[in-house]
Amino acid sequence: MNTDYKVGDLIYDANIYDGLNTFLSDLQFYKKWLPKNKDAKILELCCGTGRLTIPIAQDGYNICGVDYTPSMLEQAETKASKAGLEINFIEADIRTLNLQEKFDLIFIPFNSIHHLYKNEDLFKAFNTVRNHLKDGGLFLLDCFNPNIQYVVEAEKEQKEIAAYTTADGREVLIKQTIRYENKTQINRIEWHYFINGQFHSVQNLDMRLFFPQELDSYLKWAGFSTIHKFGGFQEEVFEDKSEKQIYVLKLLTKTELLTELQF
Structure with missing residues (x-):
């Protein structure tokens, strides 16, 4: 794990x-x-x-x-x-x-x-x-x-969660995938960044649920x-x-x- x-x-x-x-x-x-x-x-x-x-x-x-x-x-x-x-x-x-x-x-x-x-x-x-x-x-x-129901549904597919322009002129699109760890109560969130129309990177946004x-x-x-x-x-x-x-x-x-x- x-x-x-x-x-x-x-x-x-x-x-x-x-x-x-x-x-x-x-x-x-x-x-x-x-x-x-x-x-x-x-x-x-x-x-x-x-x-x-x-x-x-x-x-x-x-x-x-x-x-x-x-x-x-x-x-x-x-x-x-x-x-x-x-x-x-x-x-x-x-x-x-x-x-x-x-x-x-x-x-x-x-x-x-x-x-x-x-x-x-x-x-x-x-x-x-x-x-x-x-x-x-x-x-x-x-x-x-x-919200366990949300987590279960979110695990099924990648979803677009944001699209915006930064103050320094970058066009940003973020798509999200989620995988929940029952043992640790950690939501393993990945944000897939597309900047100026090109794939940039995958960034973790791991969150412990309480x-x-x-x-x-x-x-x-x-x-x-x-x-x-x-x-x-x-x-x-x-x-x-x-x-x-x-x-x-x-x-x-x-x-x-x-x-x-x-x-």
């Missing part, structure tokens, strides 16, 4: 990434949960090219963005500079991040936890959040609600209490057919944690 899970370099090409990810349907949700106090400190983990970081900073918030990919951060810094903003973007692995400071709100957006392929990776990331979150602070994250009760338990074991769990960014009730799992969490006190883990 192949355990070399990864995200292909071309997927993290900043212009190709930005051309695909133009939506902001999640922005208002994250803005809603920001502290009213503009002096609050905000930390975004897996910030990418600043799709959410920059508009939050434009609202006057002190926000810091962390990402693992240099090209994404370079793009984020360029966009922030053009907007006249000074944002602290940090290149780091969220599993080992140690900023030696606390934040009022921390969030991991855009399904990023799906690239934490092993439980130990997930718990290291949650430990990073716990170590950087102030008492009384909030932790928000979103990810997919696994089932609802499983993720609820992991968050509890990591020391978080769920304030809300939504099924969409309009704060829809989470239910069987919800596309998303969206959490608003707080830190459990030591007493609360001991009590929770007894059940």
